[in-house]
Amino acid sequence: MTPAPDFEQLLRGAELRVTRPRVAVLAAVHAQPHADTDALIAAVRADTTQGGDVSHQAVYDVLRALTTAGLIRRIQPSGSVARYETRVGDNHHHVVCRRCGAIGDVDCAVGEVPCLTASADNGFVIDEAEVIYWGTCPDCSTARL
Amino acid sequence: MTPAPDFEQLLRGAELRVTRPRVAVLAAVHAQPHADTDALIAAVRADTTQGGDVSHQAVYDVLRALTTAGLIRRIQPSGSVARYETRVGDNHHHVVCRRCGAIGDVDCAVGEVPCLTASADNGFVIDEAEVIYWGTCPDCSTARL
DNA sequence: GCGTCAGTCTTGAATGATTCAAGAAAACCC
DNA sequence: GGGTTTTCTTGAATCATTCAAGACTGACGC
Numbered sequence: 001m002t003p004a005p006d007f008e009q010l011l012r013g014a015e016l017r018v019t020r021p022r023v024a025v026l027a028a029v030h031a032q033p034h035a036d037t038d039a040l041i042a043a044v045r046a047d048t049t050q051g052g053d054v055s056h057q058a059v060y061d062v063l064r065a066l067t068t069a070g071l072i073r074r075i076q077p078s079g080s081v082a083r084y085e086t087r088v089g090d091n092h093h094h095v096v097c098r099r100c101g102a103i104g105d106v107d108c109a110v111g112e113v114p115c116l117t118a119s120a121d122n123g124f125v126i127d128e129a130e131v132i133y134w135g136t137c138p139d140c141s142t143a144r145l
Numbered sequence: 146m147t148p149a150p151d152f153e154q155l156l157r158g159a160e161l162r163v164t165r166p167r168v169a170v171l172a173a174v175h176a177q178p179h180a181d182t183d184a185l186i187a188a189v190r191a192d193t194t195q196g197g198d199v200s201h202q203a204v205y206d207v208l209r210a211l212t213t214a215g216l217i218r219r220i221q222p223s224g225s226v227a228r229y230e231t232r233v234g235d236n237h238h239h240v241v242c243r244r245c246g247a248i249g250d251v252d253c254a255v256g257e258v259p260c261l262t263a264s265a266d267n268g269f270v271i272d273e274a275e276v277i278y279w280g281t282c283p284d285c286s287t288a289r290l
Numbered sequence: 291g292c293g294t295c296a297g298t299c300t301t302g303a304a305t306g307a308t309t310c311a312a313g314a315a316a317a318c319c320c
Numbered sequence: 321g322g323g324t325t326t327t328c329t330t331g332a333a334t335c336a337t338t339c340a341a342g343a344c345t346g347a348c349g350c
Binding site: 074075076078079082095097104105106122123124125126127128129130131132133134135136137138141 | 220221227269280
Binding site for chain 2: 306307308309310316317318
């Protein structure tokens, strides 16, 4: 795991107020990539560096604020709840296990900005390409039924 | 739009029982690509070729059965409800408007099976690559605020 | 340090897509 | 046509996420 950055600086840099819930959520997302909201709420509440009671509503608010600010990225494969990660701006993608829902990071196979130019864009102005690889994770492959 | 195929044959070919709700749902998905479940329920109920009362539960069941059988494909961009389409097996992708949620089809830019080989697959056995292009549709681009 | 203001958090309830359950009905096979 | 299995109907439940109203607190200027 990359060393924990200065979350407070990150927040200030994004012109966001620095509050305990925000620092805690940011730290939780950084510590547990691909965690869902429930796990993040639990992590924030277990964070001893602060009071320990943060409403789930605040976590939702913070996650949305951070996502909008571009500090975290929201991913939501079909059939899964929303998950968040702090790796942003490096154009990586995800593999999702069809069986257990596990998520892994995958660096782009093609190059810097893969597939970002669609052959026929229907007039859409495309600003991002999101790739999800569907498959089976090692554990589920081994435990093949 | 491609001419309506023989839905009954399709069902039989997939080893699924042929029932009115199934034919109606399959026809509805074919007639309205990228429709959500609500729209499909409405379309099925408006289908005069049958009684007219199909429970939403049946539609959900049928959609799942058809998806499992590979006759239709389920797509669900983040923040959107589930949508379905009959184009399967041709490896095309989608553009989604960030503002209004409109979905368009995009043929693969790279070739037959684009990006399907991830650079580092973490041991995952990948069987499908799903690409979603995020951007702004022509209408929303024009009506830029 | 202190007051002010706007943005945030808390509490509590509501929304809405999707799923679960149990029994009735229909399709397929012979 | 009869029997069996799958599928459909009805009705209720679940659960992530959002909405709303008021209390709180961080940031900034004096």
